[in-house]
Amino acid sequence: MTAGFVTVPERDAIRLRNATVPAALMTGVPPGVPVSPDGLAVVDLAIRDARIAAVLAPTESPLADADVDLQRAQVWPCLIDMHTHLDKGHTWERAPNPDGTFAGALRTVAADRAASWSADDVRRRMDFGLRCSWAHGTRAVRTHLDSMSPQGAITWPVFEELRKQWAGRIELQAVSLAPLQVFGTAEGTEVANRVAAAGGILGAVAFVSPEIDALLDRLLDLAAERGLAVDFHCDESGDVGARALAHIARAIVRRRFAGRAVCGHCCSLAIQPPDVVAETLDLTAAAGISVVSLPMCNLYLQDRVPGRTPRWRGVTLLHEFAARHVRVAVASDNCRDAFYGFGDHDMVEVFREATRLCHLDRPYGDWPRAVTTTPADLMGLSGAGRIGPGLPADLVLFEGRMWSELLSRPQANRVVLRNGRAIERPLPDYRELDDLIRGGPR
Incomplete structure (x- = not known):
């Protein structure tokens, strides 16, 4: 385990001195504290009884025993990962994508699911992913779960079990994942009932078809009847004709759906004509x-x-959405499976790569909220994803001070505080899963 770059004393009351915090992540910048052109402010954070007692202007007074001088190291609230696929994760070694394509991923995962996704297999791989998230400083995770029969009856009980086991450490939410066409059948109602019974979110993969509007109406009605939010996969392709997002938007207005609605991916929008x-x-x-x-x-x-x-990066139009006051988050998605052969459930990596790929710098502005405040709000997590008086002292301390330092190294020696106390953060060993991939790496 990599040692933290600083030692935080095990006390009920401590003060983190000279902490650099993105102004966008604070509930308010203390009077007299300047904010840099890159949106960073240096403050002192007083922590007492597991909560942030105060956010203060830094002082020049001598360090007390319970003070930690961070020397302008960055401090963030714990991170929020609101789009994952924990049930697919860590299967690459037994089910690699043969050609790296989306179609190859679909075929590979379908075969692996039919052959290997027992309750024990799913539980162990999901727990492995959660232990990675915990070690990296993630406070909440939303996962999409393959919910077609017979897999839904296997995976949802496993999720509910893990949610209980991880309560108080990682807030877990689950979304059904099934083709939208399922909601034109009796199985769609069964999926909605299972989601409602588990306190989940109703989701589907939306592709444009002649029946898309009727199917969306049906899904939204099922969600409204059960008081569920919705979370769609849509337009995850380079097909200029993939326009499910517009259909979803019209359906929400048409059905007067009042619940939270999220759409993930929306890739094809980036290559469509300007008027569309x-x-x-x-x-x-x-x-x-x-x-x-x-x-x-x-x-x-x-x-x-x-x-x-x-020829293109595959990402949607984050800046254009933000300009229209659409709330935008970024998340990790798949991890070491046929859809993405890499990753470690680390939202710092996600933000670092999103910054580079999507040009979330110059200025950084509010973009740090995309992995903290915004997903916390979309998941209904009160007080999460921000730093301010009275909020839980769930924080991540990074050695990097300026953005170029924070985003140039993996920050492996970060310190994670939960309820004001530094946690042990060993990453799980891949060898734990060797028996699930039939004897280890090939």
């Missing part, structure tokens, strides 16, 4: 939809043609 883009952006804003981009997975899968260099 403008209309879709306006529809999304009017419907109150929030958007989650998955930059690492989209970069990996989109525009992949064997023997040809990709």
Whole structure:
């Protein structure tokens, strides 16, 4: 285990001195504290009884025994990962994507699911992923779960069991994942009932078809009847005709759906004609939809043609959505499976790569909220994803001071505080899963 760059005393009351915090992540900047052109402010954080007691202007007074001089190291609230696939994770070694394409991922995962996804297999791989998230400083995770029969009856009880086991450490939410066409059948009602019984979110993969509007109406009605939020996969392709997002927006307005609505991916919007883009952006804003981009997975899968260099990055129009006041988050998506062969459930890596791929710098502005405040709000997590008096002292301390330092190294020696206390943060050993991949790496 990598040692933390600083030692935080085990006390009920401590003060983190000279901490650099993105102003966008504070509930308020203390009077007299300047904010740099890059949106950073240096403050002292007083912590007492597991909560942030005060955010103060830094002082020049001598250090007390319970003071930790961070020397301008950055401090963030614990991170929020609101789009994952924990049930698919860590299967690459037994089920690698043969050609790296989206179609190859679909075929590979379907075969692996049929052959191997027992309750024990799913439980162990999901728990492995959660231990990675915990070690990296993630406070909440939303996972999409393959919910078609017979897998739904296996995986949802496993999720509920893990949610109980991880309560107080990682807040877990689950979303059903099934083709939208399922909601034109009796199985769609069964999926909605299972989701409602587990306190989940109703979700589907939306592709444009002649029946898309009727199917969306049916799904939204099932969600409204059960008081459920919705979370869609849509337009995860480079097909200029993939326009499910606009259909979803119109359906939400048409059905007067009042619950939270999130759409993930929305990749094809980036290659559509300007008039289509403008209309879709306006529809999304009017419907109150929030958007989650998955930059690492989209970069990996989109525009992949064997023997040809990709021509675009696969990401959606984050800046254009934000300009229309659409709430935008970024998340990790798949991890070490056929949809994305890499990753470690580390939201710092996600933000670092999103910054580079999506140009979330110059200025950084509010973009740090995309992995903290915004997903916390979209998941209904009161007080999470921000730093302010009275909020839980769930923090991540990074050695990096300025953005160029924070985002140039992996920050492996970060310190994670939960309820004001530093946690042990060993990452699980891949060898734990060797028996699940039939004897270890090939």
